[in-house]
Amino acid sequence: MTNNVYIIIIVALLIAVVVVSLLLVSLISQIRALRKQIRFIANNKTNQKVNVYTGVRQMRGMVNDLNHFIEATREEEIETMRKDGEIKNTIVNMSHDIRTPLTSLSGYFDLLLETNSEEDKKRYADIIKERISSLSDLLESMFFYTKLSCDSNPPVFDHCDVSQVMLTTLFSYYEDIERKGIKVSVNVAEGIELVTDERFLKRILQNLIKNVLAHGKDEMRVSLALEGKHAVMSVSNKFDVNDEIDPTKVFDRFYQSDKTRNNNSSGIGLSVTQKLVHLINGKIKASVDVGWFTITIALDAGR
Numbered sequence: 001m002t003n004n005v006y007i008i009i010i011v012a013l014l015i016a017v018v019v020v021s022l023l024l025v026s027l028i029s030q031i032r033a034l035r036k037q038i039r040f041i042a043n044n045k046t047n048q049k050v051n052v053y054t055g056v057r058q059m060r061g062m063v064n065d066l067n068h069f070i071e072a073t074r075e076e077e078i079e080t081m082r083k084d085g086e087i088k089n090t091i092v093n094m095s096h097d098i099r100t101p102l103t104s105l106s107g108y109f110d111l112l113l114e115t116n117s118e119e120d121k122k123r124y125a126d127i128i129k130e131r132i133s134s135l136s137d138l139l140e141s142m143f144f145y146t147k148l149s150c151d152s153n154p155p156v157f158d159h160c161d162v163s164q165v166m167l168t169t170l171f172s173y174y175e176d177i178e179r180k181g182i183k184v185s186v187n188v189a190e191g192i193e194l195v196t197d198e199r200f201l202k203r204i205l206q207n208l209i210k211n212v213l214a215h216g217k218d219e220m221r222v223s224l225a226l227e228g229k230h231a232v233m234s235v236s237n238k239f240d241v242n243d244e245i246d247p248t249k250v251f252d253r254f255y256q257s258d259k260t261r262n263n264n265s266s267g268i269g270l271s272v273t274q275k276l277v278h279l280i281n282g283k284i285k286a287s288v289d290v291g292w293f294t295i296t297i298a299l300d301a302g303r
Contacts, residue, residue, distance in 0.1 A: 030059065041070060051171075098138055101131040137210070141268050144203070148275050155197035155279045158302060162201065162231055162299075163192045166224055169205040176213055177220070182237075188222040192231050194299055200276045207269040207276075208235040208295055214269075216293070231301045236294040247295055248285035270295070 037101040039051045049067045052059060105128060114126040125175045147153040166188055177184060193265060212220050216237030222231045251274040270286075274294075277284040 002145045013057045024133070026168050034063070036126050038066070046076075048175070068254070098135065098142075098288075101135045101138070105131050105135075141272065145268055145272050145275075148272065148279075153201055155199060157195050157197055157280075160194055160196050160198045160201060161191070161234070162194050162196070163188055163190050163224060165198060165201055166233065169202055170209065170222055173206075173209050173213070177209075180213055180216075181218070182216060185217050185219070187221070187225075189225050192224060192226060192301075193233055194198050194301060195279050196299060204273050204276050204297065205235075207273040211235075211269050211295075212237040215243070221294075226301055227298075229301055230298040232296065232298050234294055234296040236292050238291055246294075250286045251284075 003090055009276050034050055034052055037048070040046070041050070049070060050063055052063055105195055108128050108235075112121060112128065115121055115124070139252050142152075169184070170184070171250070212235065217240060218238045220238075221234070221236040224231065226232075251270050274284055277297055280299065284295065284297045287296070
């Protein structure tokens with residue numbers, strides 16, 4: 001009886017050892033296959049995922065984790081390539097815009113050096129000054145757009161008096177607006193405060209005002225009001241009847257309503273504006289109505 005028990009125990013142990021050995025061999029084989037798949041995926045551009053045929057729950061869990069990691073890495077690579085292509089296209093397009101004022105600067109410098117007329121000297125100097133200012137704006141826009149595309153300038157949220165920022169920014173362009181002969185109508189509610197990024201908000205307003213200065217005429221309307229749970233701001237301007245503005249395309253990079261005019265505008269300002277609005281969790285839209293072009297932005301008022 002006792003001998004039989006010993007025999008049964010030994011046989012059971014042997015069977016257990018054999019089963020464990022087989023499982024271990026199978027597991028090692030699957031790990032080798034898994035490593036081979038991982039090496040292949042790492043060295044080749046492929047949409048392949050790793051897979052193993054196993055009943056071991058931990059092994060299946062590890063494979064699922066690996067596939068999630070591979071998918072996330074692949075999406076990140078695609079996004080990086082998209083941004084890289086976008087930045088390259090931006091640089092190529094803006095290089096053309098930069099070349100134009102540089103070429104005219106060279107010509108006007110030659111004219112300035114050659115003329116003996118004080119009146120002409122002043123006129124050429126004013127033109128050169130304006131071209132340098134345009135060139136500076138173009139370079140700043142390209143630099144800022146590149147930073148946004150590279151995610152190297154994230155928003156910093158804090159309490160902000162939107163009403164004050166809007167009025168202060170508008171007033172900083174007073175001389176430019178006066179020089180352009182644009183009549184401004186302001187309807188900004190006082191004391192509207194939000195949790196947002198003040199730097200981005202200022203840049204948004206600056207871009208909208210610059211867009212009016214570049215493309216608007218005669219009149220401009222600026223408003224800010226609370227509407228339900230949102231602070232809604234808008235900047236409107238009259239535009240040239242010869243311009244055919246497509247409100248569905250104005251946020252595209254380098255979109256310009258009139259391709260024949262040379263106003264030293266890169267056409268990137270509203271694209272940057274849209275990016276900034278999205279970064280501070282806002283919504284932006286463009287509309288055209290009876291000779292008026294309007295950009296409307298809705299920001300969460302947290303009410």
